[in-house]
Amino acid sequence: MSIHTPHPSRHALNWIGGEWQGSDLIRESINPANYEVIGTYAEGDVATAEAAIGAAQRAMHETDWVHDRKLRARVLDKLAEAFERNRDELIRILYTENGKVQRDASFEVDLCAPSLRYFAGIVRTEAGRVVDSKPGRIAMIVRRPMGVAGVIVPWNSPIILTVRSLAPALAAGCAVIVKVPGKSAQIAATLSRIFADVPELPRGVINVFSDETGEGAKHLVASPQVPVISFTGSTATGKAIALSAAPHFKRVGLELGGKTPSIVFDDTDLDLALPMLEMSVTMFAGQFCITGQRVIVQEGIADEFRQRFAERLRAVRVGPAVDPSSQMGPMIDRENVERVDRVVERAMAEGAEVIVRGGPVTEGPLSKGAFFRPSFLEVSDPAMAIVQEETFGPVVTMQRFKTEQQAVTLANDSVYGLGASIWTRDLSKALRIAPRIESGMVWINEWGALGEDTEEGGCKHSGLGRLNGLAAIDDYTEIRTITLNPGLMDT
Numbered sequence: 001m002s003i004h005t006p007h008p009s010r011h012a013l014n015w016i017g018g019e020w021q022g023s024d025l026i027r028e029s030i031n032p033a034n035y036e037v038i039g040t041y042a043e044g045d046v047a048t049a050e051a052a053i054g055a056a057q058r059a060m061h062e063t064d065w066v067h068d069r070k071l072r073a074r075v076l077d078k079l080a081e082a083f084e085r086n087r088d089e090l091i092r093i094l095y096t097e098n099g100k101v102q103r104d105a106s107f108e109v110d111l112c113a114p115s116l117r118y119f120a121g122i123v124r125t126e127a128g129r130v131v132d133s134k135p136g137r138i139a140m141i142v143r144r145p146m147g148v149a150g151v152i153v154p155w156n157s158p159i160i161l162t163v164r165s166l167a168p169a170l171a172a173g174c175a176v177i178v179k180v181p182g183k184s185a186q187i188a189a190t191l192s193r194i195f196a197d198v199p200e201l202p203r204g205v206i207n208v209f210s211d212e213t214g215e216g217a218k219h220l221v222a223s224p225q226v227p228v229i230s231f232t233g234s235t236a237t238g239k240a241i242a243l244s245a246a247p248h249f250k251r252v253g254l255e256l257g258g259k260t261p262s263i264v265f266d267d268t269d270l271d272l273a274l275p276m277l278e279m280s281v282t283m284f285a286g287q288f289c290i291t292g293q294r295v296i297v298q299e300g301i302a303d304e305f306r307q308r309f310a311e312r313l314r315a316v317r318v319g320p321a322v323d324p325s326s327q328m329g330p331m332i333d334r335e336n337v338e339r340v341d342r343v344v345e346r347a348m349a350e351g352a353e354v355i356v357r358g359g360p361v362t363e364g365p366l367s368k369g370a371f372f373r374p375s376f377l378e379v380s381d382p383a384m385a386i387v388q389e390e391t392f393g394p395v396v397t398m399q400r401f402k403t404e405q406q407a408v409t410l411a412n413d414s415v416y417g418l419g420a421s422i423w424t425r426d427l428s429k430a431l432r433i434a435p436r437i438e439s440g441m442v443w444i445n446e447w448g449a450l451g452e453d454t455e456e457g458g459c460k461h462s463g464l465g466r467l468n469g470l471a472a473i474d475d476y477t478e479i480r481t482i483t484l485n486p487g488l489m490d491t
Helices: 046-062 069-085 087-097 102-109 112-125 158-172 182-196 215-222 235-248 270-286 299-314 334-349 404-412 427-436 470-476
Strands: 014-016 019-021 026-030 037-042 129-134 137-145 149-152 176-180 206-210 228-232 251-255 261-264 294-298 353-356 375-378 395-401 419-423 441-444 477-484
Touching (some): 014 046, 014 182, 026 182, 037 182, 046 176, 046 215, 069 112, 069 158, 087 102, 087 158, 087 182, 102 158, 112 158, 112 470, 158 176, 158 182, 158 470, 176 182, 176 215, 182 206, 215 235, 228 470, 261 404, 270 299, 270 395, 270 419, 294 404, 299 353, 299 395, 334 395, 404 427, 419 427, 427 441, 470 477
Parallel strands (some): 149 176, 149 228, 176 206, 228 251, 261 294, 261 419, 294 395, 375 395, 419 441
Antiparallel strands (some): 014 019, 014 206, 137 477
């Protein structure tokens, strides 16, 4: 199957029940690097969501999908092959519609095939267990799919965040409805064409639609026919989803906001740490749930860190993905550029010290797009909004500490608990501190180490449940215990 680069005449349709569907509302898709129109898309709505629910239910009841785990494993492997075949096109559409530089787009796309293959392996090896509960009685404990799963994906990493929820749902035997925001509609259509290119995949097992207003997504969450919801996005939306899902006792997996602290001790190897901490701010233009938004630096090294980190952030080459020298691409749109700039202005008004102002690019060719240069501020008041609230942009604050306990206290002074990093040459200190950090993921001398075989998720206001790893399938299955008394079968 050949997939071509989007152009203004390209129209992205929704993929429901193995068929392409349009809608009465047509919207434009924009390249955030230059605001050129790259195509149009059919806006999904409640009717689209309802059609997807019907298709998914038919797939679960009228095909072998639920009962044939060898089929599921084979489909997951074939999907992995399809992603690899279409790697270059996925990277192109990702950097065109999403704005990621080529390094970041490649990173995202290359996470997908290993995830699909990992869960193909889970399908092949998951066999339940048998318990001799008492003499003459056995109990079989098996996993069964919860039912139709609704996957609500954000625009910041739409390809891997689709696959991250989709792969375990398919492995579990669920049929899936993927709702993608309109800002990623061309990406969603590309994914749908890849899914359509796998003949072994029964019609209706995967359904995809774009929805910028959120009405279709709300219908999935409220519908009693969709017992599982996997959502990645803001904490505020996650809370609303949990409330809407509660009347039906739905299984809800939520990966929400973060305010990742990076604790830098005096003995840190700055030559090692600084490049990674820079990437923690600039990857995906800071539009990442684990963006390194807070550096917490021990006093003995704070001045050197401040100077060297500022030099690196000033030198970041902001530009479009088509330029291979670009180190950070645009934000998703101008509205978010304005929002992040207001966050910085407010912090300055509240007393934050500006080290690197950064801000919107207002001159030259880049001014046509949604570019924002990295900003770096030092703060002393941990209660400031810029310390406590997720920025979702390339802005980082610096705080100073004296003792280990102060570092832990500052790191944990947040409603969020998704990711954190610790930087030190002292392994015993790192391992002593890591369990005390209130985050679902803690990295030592690195940042953003994510993989299909390790659990990913947060605590506190950063979410519920886990994605990736063995635990990921839990959200999509229920445990069924079947007890058998063989003696009653004697005649």
